Each structure stands twice: as structure tokens, then as C-alpha cells.
Amino acid sequence: MGTERAGWTCMGVRTSALLLGALVIGAVVTFDPGGWSPFGPAKWLAVSTLSLAGGGLALWTGRATVDRSTARCWTALLVMLCLGAVANGDVRTALLGHPERHLGLATWLLFALLFAAGQQLRDVRERRVIERALAISAVALGAYAMWELLVGRPVAIAAITSRLTGSFGSAAYLGAAACLLVPAAGGLAFDRNERREWRLVAAAGVGLGLVALIGSGARAAWLGGLSVLIVAMVKLRPSRRLVLGVFTLVAIGFAVIAPRLGAITTRSVGAASRLDEWAVAARVIGDHPLIGVGPEGYRIAVAEGIDRNYERTYGRDRVLPDRAHSAPIDVALAGGLPAGIAYVVLLALLGKRMWSSIRRDGPATTVGVAAGVLAYGVQQLLLFPLAEIDPVAWLCCGMVIASTANPASPERASRWTFTARRVAGGLMLLLVPVAFIAGVLDVAADRLARGSILALAAGESANAVDDAARAVRLRPDNIRYRVIAADAYAASATLADIDDAITDINAALSWSPHDLIAGEALGSLMLQRARITGDQRDTFAALQQWEHLVARDPHRAFWQVQLGRVAVLTGDRDLARTAWTTAADLSPNDPTAVELLAALDQSTP
Numbered sequence: 001m002g003t004e005r006a007g008w009t010c011m012g013v014r015t016s017a018l019l020l021g022a023l024v025i026g027a028v029v030t031f032d033p034g035g036w037s038p039f040g041p042a043k044w045l046a047v048s049t050l051s052l053a054g055g056g057l058a059l060w061t062g063r064a065t066v067d068r069s070t071a072r073c074w075t076a077l078l079v080m081l082c083l084g085a086v087a088n089g090d091v092r093t094a095l096l097g098h099p100e101r102h103l104g105l106a107t108w109l110l111f112a113l114l115f116a117a118g119q120q121l122r123d124v125r126e127r128r129v130i131e132r133a134l135a136i137s138a139v140a141l142g143a144y145a146m147w148e149l150l151v152g153r154p155v156a157i158a159a160i161t162s163r164l165t166g167s168f169g170s171a172a173y174l175g176a177a178a179c180l181l182v183p184a185a186g187g188l189a190f191d192r193n194e195r196r197e198w199r200l201v202a203a204a205g206v207g208l209g210l211v212a213l214i215g216s217g218a219r220a221a222w223l224g225g226l227s228v229l230i231v232a233m234v235k236l237r238p239s240r241r242l243v244l245g246v247f248t249l250v251a252i253g254f255a256v257i258a259p260r261l262g263a264i265t266t267r268s269v270g271a272a273s274r275l276d277e278w279a280v281a282a283r284v285i286g287d288h289p290l291i292g293v294g295p296e297g298y299r300i301a302v303a304e305g306i307d308r309n310y311e312r313t314y315g316r317d318r319v320l321p322d323r324a325h326s327a328p329i330d331v332a333l334a335g336g337l338p339a340g341i342a343y344v345v346l347l348a349l350l351g352k353r354m355w356s357s358i359r360r361d362g363p364a365t366t367v368g369v370a371a372g373v374l375a376y377g378v379q380q381l382l383l384f385p386l387a388e389i390d391p392v393a394w395l396c397c398g399m400v401i402a403s404t405a406n407p408a409s410p411e412r413a414s415r416w417t418f419t420a421r422r423v424a425g426g427l428m429l430l431l432v433p434v435a436f437i438a439g440v441l442d443v444a445a446d447r448l449a450r451g452s453i454l455a456l457a458a459g460e461s462a463n464a465v466d467d468a469a470r471a472v473r474l475r476p477d478n479i480r481y482r483v484i485a486a487d488a489y490a491a492s493a494t495l496a497d498i499d500d501a502i503t504d505i506n507a508a509l510s511w512s513p514h515d516l517i518a519g520e521a522l523g524s525l526m527l528q529r530a531r532i533t534g535d536q537r538d539t540f541a542a543l544q545q546w547e548h549l550v551a552r553d554p555h556r557a558f559w560q561v562q563l564g565r566v567a568v569l570t571g572d573r574d575l576a577r578t579a580w581t582t583a584a585d586l587s588p589n590d591p592t593a594v595e596l597l598a599a600l601d602q603s604t605p
């Protein structure tokens with residue numbers, strides 16, 4: 001064992017800790033300005049590869065056992081998520097994750113393994129690597145947000161919000177990351193055993209991170225930060241000087257944000273929208289109480305919970321609901337009520353452990369990391385699991401548990417546990433090149449997708465088709481590249497190009513049979529083909545597709561509009577009138593259906 005540990009160390013610190021520290025930083029700083037989704041594929045490349053490499057190596061070389069009570073909860077949760085994934089009609093996406101969210105069963109397994117890997121960090125020097133990485137990440141997160149505030153967004157994104165979005169391209173994600181990083185940096189700043197230069201870095205992370213937290217305008221994150229502040233005031237009983245310092249920092253943060261505070265706190269919809277989202281999710285859970293709809297399945301099953309009032313109030317022309325904005329509810333949707341219960345119990349056990357770490361007379365760094373985990377957990381009650389940030393949170397959670405263990409006499413794992421850990425670590429290490437190659441290809445394809453979209457906007461349809469086709473060849477499993485390719489083909493409006501577009505969409509549906517975006521694209525292409533050919537068979541095929549979609553989601557206003565359009569081609573004026581009347585009722589602010597009804601009345605013989 002001594003030889004093994006020496007072979008995997010660098011200056012006395014295991015390589016696994018260095019890789020996990022790189023994960024913490026990479027999750028924050030990685031983005032690709034040249035991509036269609038700048039904060040998507042590149043960030044996931046860093047997170048997935050470093051998680052597998054660092055976590056796998058930590059499990060392979062580690063010696064400590066894992067916490068048994070939380071391990072049982074994880075086992076129950078993963079079993080239920082697996083059942084939900086296998087039972088739903090979109091198995092591959094449920095297992096591997098959607099290309100934009102990455103929250104398939106594989107990612108949930110990664111969370112659990114990183115939690116176990118964090119528990120292997122029993123050496124103070126190894127934990128110090130992670131703690132310093134958290135401080136560096138807080139500085140980077142805050143510096144990006146400060147630049148965005150004072151100069152403008154370093155990377156242009158299609159966002160209509162005035163809130164800061166940070167190095168995640170999302171205000172909600174920025175707030176969540178700040179909840180985790182700011183308290184951790186604060187703990188390092190107050191650690192008298194740390195070197196002065198690192199304490200200064202951490203202090204800078206606290207100040208800049210507060211700007212990011214406040215500027216995100218994320219109510220869930222504000223609640224998480226407030227909860228930790230209350231805990232610190234009540235339980236730690238800080239000195240008046242420290243209390244004054246904290247409130248001064250917060251006041252300075254608000255002062256910096258003040259010119260944009262009104263825009264940051266303004267919402268297009270009120271707080272009641274969150275309750276409406278939960279009501280929709282509750283109806284879906286009621287239809288699938290035992291095993292849920294599988295990971296990533298809510299984007300498809302959400303139609304079961306949408307009613308007339310929801311569609312009239314919020315509409316779905318710009319944003320399609322795909323998450324319930326509450327982690328326990330999202331888990332219950334993915335794996336049923338048993339999975340939701342297991343997740344809540346897991347959070348309760350971990351919350352108790354974090355609380356104990358805060359109350360005990362331990363290192364300031366441990367208190368800070370535990371407080372960050374608590375804040376992150378609280379904000380997730382109003383948000384959802386995040387594939388880009390949760391790996392860091394679960395790693396920190398396991399690390400806090402490791403810090404409470406007795407370093408002089410670490411609890412040795414049983415032979416079965418040792419073997420299981422070796423197998424899990426080995427499998428993670430074997431998947432590192434797979435994740436790396438897939439990630440690199442995805443980054444390249446994402447850049448080609450951006451080129452295709454820009455070329456299409458410039459009227460260069462040939463270049464748009466070429467770039468989109470190359471993106472599909474790089475990642476044929478990614479349905480969003482198939483949809484972009486279909487749009488590029490369809491822009492030419494020739495029959496041959498429409499057929500090529502339909503071929504791409506059918507390939508997307510073969511990967512994810514019930515994907516709503518791909519299904520809608522197929523219906524629109526079939527309608528376009530029917531208009532070109534005038535063939536009765538094409539017309540009725542398009543009608544069949546739209547009737548199928550409307551049967552799945554009768555409260556989708558746009559789909560009712562499209563059904564009416566194809567009904568007119570078939571000569572079924574009564575069906576067209578019914579569909580457009582329904583659409584006008586579901587979308588009272590959109591004049592499209594009303595105008596189509598008026599045109600229909602004028603053309604009536």
C-alpha cells in the first residue's frame with residue numbers, strides 16, 4: 001500500500017486531490033466564447049472529465065470507508081431512478097442525459113461517487129487543496145460578475161434579463177454557485193492556520209462573490225445565503241466586530257449593485273409562478289407516483305400537468321417547462337415518490353452532519369465549507385439539481401464528513417467495501433477517455449452549430465447546411481444538432497432539402513422518440529412538404545402527425561394553430577375552426593389564431 005500511495009502523489013498530496021481541485025475551478029472558469037452554447041459543452045467537458053478522473057482516482061487509492069446511513073439513502077435513490085429510467089419511453093436520454101441538462105442516471109451516479117470520493121480526503125493537506133480551489137473559484141466567479149456589471153458581458157448570450165449571469169450564462173446558476181463558494185472562501189479567510197496570501201485571496205473571493213450573489217437576483221440563492229447568515233449569528237455567536245464586518249461587506253455589495261438593483265429585482269412573473277410550476281409537477285407525480293417519469297422525462301411528461309389556466313397565463317412559445325424548480329420535487333418526478341423520500345432523508349441526514357460541523361469547535365475552513373453546502377442545499381429547495389455545480393457540492397459534502405473523522409485512527413473499510421470502491425474507481429477511470437473524447441467532439445460540434453446558425457441568418461444556406469451536417473457527423477447522438485441541421489435544410493424550401501431535413505428529425509426521434517421539440521419540427525416539415533407537393537398522402541400524413549401531437553398536449557396553443565393550418569389543406573374547415581378557436585382561447589395575447597379565423601370566415605362559400 002505504501003508503494004501505491006507514493007506512486008499517486010505529488011509533493012505529498014495525492015493526485016486525486018489535485019484533480020478534484022481542478023474540478024472545482026474548472027466548473028466555474030470553463031467556457032467557450034466561440035460556441036453556440038458558450039457555457040454548455042465546454043463546461044461539461046471539464047466537469048465530466050475531471051469528475052471521473054479525480055473521483056475515480058480518489059476511490060481507487062482511498063482507504064477509508066463511507067458513511068453507511070447516507071450510502072443506504074443513495075442506494076435507494078439510485079435504484080428508484082434506475083427503475084424510472086428503464087420504464088419510461090426515452091431510455092437512452094434517461095440513462096445518459098439530455099445534451100443541455102446532462103441529468104441522466106449516469107450523472108446521478110457520478111454525484112454519488114463524488115460524495116464517496118470526498119470522504120476519502122482524510123489528509124488535511126488534501127482537503128486544503130480543495131479549500132484553496134474553492135477560494136480561487138469564488139474570486140473567478142466574482143471577477144467575471146464584476147466585469148459583467150461594470151463593462152458588460154464578456155460573452156454575448158441571448159438573454160433578456162438585466163441580472164448578472166456570470167461564468168454560467170444563467171443568473172440562477174450564478175446565485176447557486178455563489179451560495180456554495182462564498183461561505184467556503186469565508187472559512188478560509190478566517191483560518192489562522194492558513195498562509196496570509198491565501199487568506200487574502202479568500203477574502204477577495206468573499207467580497208467579489210457577494211457581488212455575484214446579490215447581482216444574480218436569484219431569490220433561491222438569496223434565501224440560501226440568508227439562512228447561513230442566520231445560522232452563523234445564532235449558533236456561532238460571533239463578536240460584534242465580526243458582525244459589523246459582515247454587514248459592512250453585504251452593504252458594500254448592495255451599494256455596488258445599486259444602479260441596477262431595480263432591474264435585478266424585477267420579474268416578468270410573480271412569486272406565484274413558482275407555486276403554479278409546483279402544481280403542474282404535482283399533477284404529473286400523481287399520474288406516476290411509484291417510479292416517476294425517469295430522469296430527463298419531465299420535459300416530455302409535463303404536458304400531463306398543463307391545464308388551460310397555465311397556458312393562458314404563461315404560454316410556451318419561448319420557454320418549455322422541463323424542471324419543477326425544486327430539487328425534491330424534481331427527484332420525485334424522475335424516480336417517483338420513493339425516490340423523493342429517499343432524497344429528502346438524504347438531505348436531512350447531511351444537513352444534520354453539516355450543522356454538527358458548524359457547531360463543533362473545528363477549523364474555520366470546515367465550518368465555511370459546511371455552511372456553503374447548507375446554503376446550496378437550501379437554495380435547491382427553490383431551484384433544481386445542476387449537473388455543472390452539484391458535483392462540486394457533493395464533493396464538498398463528502399469532504400466535510402471526512403474532516404470529522406479521527407485522522408489518527410481512520411475507519412478501515414471491509415473487504416467487500418474495499419472491492420466495491422476499487423471497482424467503482426476503476427470504472428470511472430476507464431470512462432475518462434470516453435468522456436474526454438465525447439466532450440471535445442461536442443465542443444467542436446457546438447462551434448459548427450454556431451457557424452450554421454450565423455450562416456443561415458446571413459442567407460448563406462449552403463454554408464449553413466455544410467456546418468450543420470459536420471456537427472451531426474461529430475455527435476450524431478445529439479438531437480439539438482439534428483434540429484439545427486433540419487432548419488438549415490428547410491431554409492432552402494426545395495423538396496429534396498425538406499426530405500433531408502425530415503431524415504435528420506427522424507434520426508433525432510429514433511434516439512429520443514418522444515422529444516417534443518423534434519416532434520414539433522417533424523410536424524412543421526411535413527406540413528411544409530404537403531404545401532409543396534399538394535399530394536393528398538403528404539397532407540394526411542401531416543394531419544396525422546399534428547393530431548398525434550395535439551392529443552399528447554391539447555393545451556399547447558401553437559400546436560392547435562398548426563393543426564388548423566393542415567386541416568385547411570385537407571378541406572376539413574370544421575376541424576380548422578375548432579383548432580383555431582381553441583388556440584385563440586389558450587393564447588389571448590397572440591392575434592395569430594384570431595386572424596386565421598377571420599380569414600377562414602371570409603373565404604367561406
